[in-house]
Amino acid sequence: MRFTIAIDGPAAAGKGTISKAVAAHYGFAHLDTGLLYRAVGARTLDGTDPIVAAKALTAEDLDADNLRTPEVAQAASKVAVIGEVRAALVDFQRAFARRAGGAVLDGRDIGTVICPNAEAKLFVTASAEVRAERRYLELVGKGTEIDRETVLADVKERDARDMERAEAPLKPAEDAVLIDTSVLAIEEAIGAAVAAIDKLHPAE
Numbered sequence: 001m002r003f004t005i006a007i008d009g010p011a012a013a014g015k016g017t018i019s020k021a022v023a024a025h026y027g028f029a030h031l032d033t034g035l036l037y038r039a040v041g042a043r044t045l046d047g048t049d050p051i052v053a054a055k056a057l058t059a060e061d062l063d064a065d066n067l068r069t070p071e072v073a074q075a076a077s078k079v080a081v082i083g084e085v086r087a088a089l090v091d092f093q094r095a096f097a098r099r100a101g102g103a104v105l106d107g108r109d110i111g112t113v114i115c116p117n118a119e120a121k122l123f124v125t126a127s128a129e130v131r132a133e134r135r136y137l138e139l140v141g142k143g144t145e146i147d148r149e150t151v152l153a154d155v156k157e158r159d160a161r162d163m164e165r166a167e168a169p170l171k172p173a174e175d176a177v178l179i180d181t182s183v184l185a186i187e188e189a190i191g192a193a194v195a196a197i198d199k200l201h202p203a204e
C-alpha cells in the first residue's frame with residue numbers, strides 16, 4: 001500500500017508532533033525533512049560547501065545530536081534557498097514517500113513540490129508569537145540558554161526567508177487542509193489532523 005501524507009507549515013507550528021502522532025495512528029513511517037536541511041546546514045558550519053554536503057548526505061547524518069540548535073536552524077534555512085541543495089535531496093524524499101506501508105513527510109514544500117500527488121496534504125500553522133513561545137519552552141526544556149525575543153526573531157527571520165525564496169517557497173498547496181494550532185492543545189491538533197485525513201479518505 002502506498003499512501004503519502006504531506007504536512008507543511010512554518011517554523012515550530014507543531015508539524016513534528018502532529019506528524020509523529022499521525023504516523024503512529026496509521027502505522028506509517030515518518031520523515032522530518034527539516035532534518036535533511038539541518039544536517040546540510042550543520043556541515044556548512046564547519047566550512048563545507050552546502051552543495052557538496054547535500055550530495056554527500058546519508059541517512060545516518062540525520063541522527064546527529066546537534067541538529068536542533070537555533071544556530072543549525074538558521075544555517076538550514078540559508079542552505080535551503082540554494083536550488084542545487086534542494087535538488088540533491090529530492091530523490092531521497094520521494095523514495096521515502098512511496099515506500100510500501102505509507103509515509104508521513106513534514107516540511108515546507110512536501111505538498112507543493114516533493115509530493116504534489118500526495119493522498120493527503122495538511123498545512124499546519126499558528127501565530128508567530130505562539131510558535132515562538134512553544135519553541136522557547138522546548139529549547140529551555142533541553143537546557144539551552146536563550147531568551148524569548150531571540151527565539152521570536154529567529155522564527156520570523158526563517159519564515160520570511162522560507163516564504164520569499166524563489167525555489168520551493170513555503171506556501172500551502174492549493175488542495176491542502178489548513179490547521180491553525182494557535183488555540184489548540186496538542187491532542188486537539190492531532191485530532192484535527194486525523195479527522196481531516198479520514199474525511200479525505202473515508203475507506204482508509
Ligand code: CDP
Pocket residue numbers: 010011012013016033034035037038073076077078080106107108109110158162
Ligand atoms: O522545526 P522547525 O519548524 O523550526 O524547522 P525544520 O522543519 O527543522 O526546518 C529547518 C529549515 O529547513 C527551515 O527553516 C527551512 O528553511 C528548511 N526546510 C525546507 O526548506 N524545506 C523542507 N521541506 C524542510 C525544511
